[in-house]
Amino acid sequence: MNPSEGRFITGGENIYPSYEGDYYFTFAEPPDRYILESGMPLGPITVNYQTYGTLSPSGDNAVYLAHALTGGSLAGKHPKPEKESGWWEPLVGPGKAFDTDRYFVICSNVLGSCYGTTGPSSIDLSRGKNFAMNFPVVTIGDMVRVQKKLLDHLGVRELVCAAGGSMGGMQALQWAVYYPDMVRSVIAVACSAVFSPIGIAFNQAERKAIMNDPSWRQGDYYGTSFPYNGLSLARMIGTITYRSNESFEQRFGRSFQNAEMCNQFAFHEQFAVESYLNYQGEKVTYRFDPNSYLYLSKAMDLHDLGRGFTSFQAALKRVRCPVFLMGINTDILFYPQEVRGLAVEMRRCGIDALYEELKSPHGHDSFLIEFEEMEKYIKYCLSEGEKQ
Amino acid sequence: MNPSEGRFITGGENIYPSYEGDYYFTFAEPPDRYILESGMPLGPITVNYQTYGTLSPSGDNAVYLAHALTGGSLAGKHPKPEKESGWWEPLVGPGKAFDTDRYFVICSNVLGSCYGTTGPSSIDLSRGKNFAMNFPVVTIGDMVRVQKKLLDHLGVRELVCAAGGSMGGMQALQWAVYYPDMVRSVIAVACSAVFSPIGIAFNQAERKAIMNDPSWRQGDYYGTSFPYNGLSLARMIGTITYRSNESFEQRFGRSFQNAEMCNQFAFHEQFAVESYLNYQGEKVTYRFDPNSYLYLSKAMDLHDLGRGFTSFQAALKRVRCPVFLMGINTDILFYPQEVRGLAVEMRRCGIDALYEELKSPHGHDSFLIEFEEMEKYIKYCLSEGEKQ
Numbered sequence: 001m002n003p004s005e006g007r008f009i010t011g012g013e014n015i016y017p018s019y020e021g022d023y024y025f026t027f028a029e030p031p032d033r034y035i036l037e038s039g040m041p042l043g044p045i046t047v048n049y050q051t052y053g054t055l056s057p058s059g060d061n062a063v064y065l066a067h068a069l070t071g072g073s074l075a076g077k078h079p080k081p082e083k084e085s086g087w088w089e090p091l092v093g094p095g096k097a098f099d100t101d102r103y104f105v106i107c108s109n110v111l112g113s114c115y116g117t118t119g120p121s122s123i124d125l126s127r128g129k130n131f132a133m134n135f136p137v138v139t140i141g142d143m144v145r146v147q148k149k150l151l152d153h154l155g156v157r158e159l160v161c162a163a164g165g166s167m168g169g170m171q172a173l174q175w176a177v178y179y180p181d182m183v184r185s186v187i188a189v190a191c192s193a194v195f196s197p198i199g200i201a202f203n204q205a206e207r208k209a210i211m212n213d214p215s216w217r218q219g220d221y222y223g224t225s226f227p228y229n230g231l232s233l234a235r236m237i238g239t240i241t242y243r244s245n246e247s248f249e250q251r252f253g254r255s256f257q258n259a260e261m262c263n264q265f266a267f268h269e270q271f272a273v274e275s276y277l278n279y280q281g282e283k284v285t286y287r288f289d290p291n292s293y294l295y296l297s298k299a300m301d302l303h304d305l306g307r308g309f310t311s312f313q314a315a316l317k318r319v320r321c322p323v324f325l326m327g328i329n330t331d332i333l334f335y336p337q338e339v340r341g342l343a344v345e346m347r348r349c350g351i352d353a354l355y356e357e358l359k360s361p362h363g364h365d366s367f368l369i370e371f372e373e374m375e376k377y378i379k380y381c382l383s384e385g386e387k388q
Numbered sequence: 389m390n391p392s393e394g395r396f397i398t399g400g401e402n403i404y405p406s407y408e409g410d411y412y413f414t415f416a417e418p419p420d421r422y423i424l425e426s427g428m429p430l431g432p433i434t435v436n437y438q439t440y441g442t443l444s445p446s447g448d449n450a451v452y453l454a455h456a457l458t459g460g461s462l463a464g465k466h467p468k469p470e471k472e473s474g475w476w477e478p479l480v481g482p483g484k485a486f487d488t489d490r491y492f493v494i495c496s497n498v499l500g501s502c503y504g505t506t507g508p509s510s511i512d513l514s515r516g517k518n519f520a521m522n523f524p525v526v527t528i529g530d531m532v533r534v535q536k537k538l539l540d541h542l543g544v545r546e547l548v549c550a551a552g553g554s555m556g557g558m559q560a561l562q563w564a565v566y567y568p569d570m571v572r573s574v575i576a577v578a579c580s581a582v583f584s585p586i587g588i589a590f591n592q593a594e595r596k597a598i599m600n601d602p603s604w605r606q607g608d609y610y611g612t613s614f615p616y617n618g619l620s621l622a623r624m625i626g627t628i629t630y631r632s633n634e635s636f637e638q639r640f641g642r643s644f645q646n647a648e649m650c651n652q653f654a655f656h657e658q659f660a661v662e663s664y665l666n667y668q669g670e671k672v673t674y675r676f677d678p679n680s681y682l683y684l685s686k687a688m689d690l691h692d693l694g695r696g697f698t699s700f701q702a703a704l705k706r707v708r709c710p711v712f713l714m715g716i717n718t719d720i721l722f723y724p725q726e727v728r729g730l731a732v733e734m735r736r737c738g739i740d741a742l743y744e745e746l747k748s749p750h751g752h753d754s755f756l757i758e759f760e761e762m763e764k765y766i767k768y769c770l771s772e773g774e775k776q
Contacts, residue, residue: 038653137653197636197661201628204662205621212617214602229600233593237625240589245723248585254692265426265525267686273585274592298655304642332720335633 022048022073022116025150030125034146037308040136044125047150048116049108052076052092053100059157063098064147065107066164066171068368069238069296070288072115075107076100090371097378103160108150110143110171112296114289117146121222121289132291133219140167140303144174148182161382163187165367166334167296170195170303173323177305180320185385187378189326189358189367190334193305193342194312199333202241203297206234210290219291231290232281239280244330244363248273316349322388323353324381331364352388354381410461410504411437413538418513422534425696428524432513435538436504437496440464440480441488447545451486452535453495454552454559456756457626457684458676460503463495464488478759485766491548496538498531498559500684502677505534509610509677520679521607528555528691532562536570546570549770553577553755554722555684558691561711565693568708573773575766577714577746577755578722581693581700581730587721590629591685594622598678607679619678620669627668632718632751636661704737710776711741712769719752740776742769 028034028043035041050073055062065075067087076092078084091097098105109117112135120135127134151159162175162183169191176186210216213230221227256262257275270278306312325343327336336357346353358373360366367374416422416431423429438461443450453463455475464480466472474495479485486493497505500523508523515522539547550563550571557579564574598604601618609615644650645663658666694700713731715724724745734741746761748754755762 036653038651040653133655137655139653194642196633197640197642197659198628198631198633200642200659201624201636201661201665204659204665205625205628208617208621208624209597209600212597212621213600229596233596233600236589236596237593240586240593243586245584245586248589252585254582254585254588263426264690265424265428265527267521267525267682271585271588271592271689273589277589277592294655301659302652 022050024048024116025153027149027153036136037139037141037145038137042118042136045111045118045146045149046116046122047108047111047118047146049073049106049150050075051154052098052105053103055104055155059155061103061160062151062154062156062158063103063105063160064151064162064172064175065092065098065105066143066147066162066168066175067107067110068164068166068168069300070235070284070293071168072113073107073109076105087368091375091378097375097382098161098163104156106151106154106156108147110167110296111146112138112143112292112299114292119289120219120291120295130220130222132222135291135295137298137302138295139299139307140170140174141178141308143299144171144178147171147175148179157182159183161185161187161385163189163378164191165189166191166364167300167303170300173305174303176319176321176323177309177315180318183321184388185321185381186319186323187326187381188323189374190328190331190339190364192303192334192338193316193345195300195303196334196338200301202237202333203301206237207294207297209233209237210294216290219294221290226285227290228285231285231288231293232278234290234293235284236277236281239277241333242363242365244332244361246330246361247363250361252276313345313349316346316351319346319349319351321352322381322385323351324356324377324384325353326356326358326367326377328358328360328362328364328366330361331366333364354384411439412504413437413541415537415541424524425527425529425533426525430506430524433499433506433534433537434504434510435496435499435506435534437461437494437538438463439495439542440486440493441491443492443543447543449490449492449548450539450542450544450546451491451493451548452539452550452560452563453480453486453493454531454535454550454556454563455495455498456552456554456556457688458623458672458681459556460501461495461497464493475756479763479766485763485770486549486551492544494539494542494544496535498555498684499534500526500531500680500687502680507677508607508679508683518608518610520610523679523683525686525690526683527687527695528558528562529566529696531687532559532566535559535563536567546572549573549575549773551575551577551766552579554579554752555688555691558583558688561693562691564707564709564711565697565703568706571709572776573709573769574707574711575714575769576711577762578716578719578727578752580691580722580726581704581733583688583691584722584726588689590625590721591689594625595682595685597621597625598682604678607682609678614673615678616673619673619676619681620666622678622681623672624665624669627665629721630751630753632720632749634718634749635751638749640664701733701737704734704739707734707737707739709740710769710773711739712744712765712772713741714744714746714755714765716746716748716750716752716754718749718754721752742772 327339421431557576715727
């Protein structure tokens, strides 16, 4: 478990944050290679991860937290106090929902991402340059199988819980299907068992935004250019689907940015909601690799718990732990009725599945915002899970 | 009312259809100019329009149909039988909902569009070249005031009904606020009195898609280039918001395009829904001007019935005719609860407002698809309107 340097070379500078407290695990080193769900080989594979708490001698107190599209392994508090917050920081720590006095909490950056885990910006050793679009398509299943390798390496024998929201929730569900003997409960928020056609449609538009940008250069922009406009627009479209009209009404309404100085009839004058989306679009360009955005959104599109089994129901029937689902009433990317429908289908397949609906104006992203409600639900799920 | 040539020069070829049955009306000719809501002058202004049926001697049997974002003046049947269909053709004609044996039906291409009415692709006489981004920002109010000029010119004294869906519905509502003495009923489908922040957000993303395209050249692409990728992407984003997940589930589900031949793990392999959106994106590039797309979406963003009056309620209190509103249960651009809320607000302001909800899986675009239901509702509205 030697911390090592970040693996990404983008024009000679590593633009993505690499935490000093990060750990790295590498497997499938030459001459070995790892066979992906597609049948394509990949190796070596490095995984960036963080842990919180202490693993029990019997390796049975672990919790795996799976991050969403542009997230990373920093789920909890950064080891250096002045550094940025983790994406579920209010939920991870001593006495918190994922109580690190009791649990050994692990979060790793997913395969295909750009925060230290192998992805399209990594160096393809066979060519001596970044993979770019030569990177193989990866799936949610591949991400989870890589996570299993990491957990084996760490000596984890059982997961008290696999949990996450959005793409993270997809992984949590996939864990229960792939490794039923290892997972004792699943908490999956604002996600589905099979990605929806409208979700694919939005992802396609986001990918087009990147690929339309001449600076994308068919993916070969490393060290040369950066598809700033394309990635910004992709994130803007994404951000609309992560929020809701209720959220925009509450925060911005129809007010203009610089309301006092503005001429509302000038073409380039912006509403406050436009300025907010521009800001979100710009921000992501400082921290995320456009090719990773393409590959991870493709992995979401391909998400289908039933793939590789004789049927969707056959996949669900493998699950042996309780599954705690949560929909969000204003979510326009994963409609709450779809999440609820999955709970119904799971119960039909013999799973002890529970559905809860989070009421929030903030849309899909509520799982990264409504920590008080999330904490209550997670504590309840973990205590119910332990009764099994 | 001389039919004349289309007014658009795009690289020497007129790529937008110009119907032989079209009529043109021009006003604000030099030295006159027309003052827009912004205070900016514009002139001459040409309006492309079509009519169906015969105006009564007293000029009181007219119906105005207002088109949506990329629509044109062809609402009913084209005079040449082999030509394309009008956007509300099943609703316009002898014995149909808008019965041309009784009514004189008028539809004109809106100000800022590209089908024969003055817009950014028109020639700016003062510069001898296309307006491009020198075109002034226009509003829904400007569109309606131009339509009023046309109706005055045609000898129309009263409108039996002003009707439309989406941006067309915005115009119909604006008619009742601006010209309460002239309008005897309004039918407004899948629209609002004030455009929503999430609607502005989607429109902004669509405009960015066009403006990110290097071929857009700050709008000065006429005769030089065409922002094909940008306009296609804008239309793709738009099309997602015009449809619904239900519609995509029914039509495409998660099936792959070329399902038999495809390798689902190949990055460029497409789901059927992606192929559909690509097709919609491509189609619009053969028939619509990208700068018009920018200006008309901006006009939607600025839509606010209250602007120019002391309050929103003061604007509504001007309305003297019954208003028939229709929301669509799967609409994700104009939520049905928002349309319903407008009916409530209108009744509070003393308007005889009715709300009806169309049940359809097809989302926002249902007003261009569910003709059987639309016909029933329109017939009911017109007969109720005549009782007033």
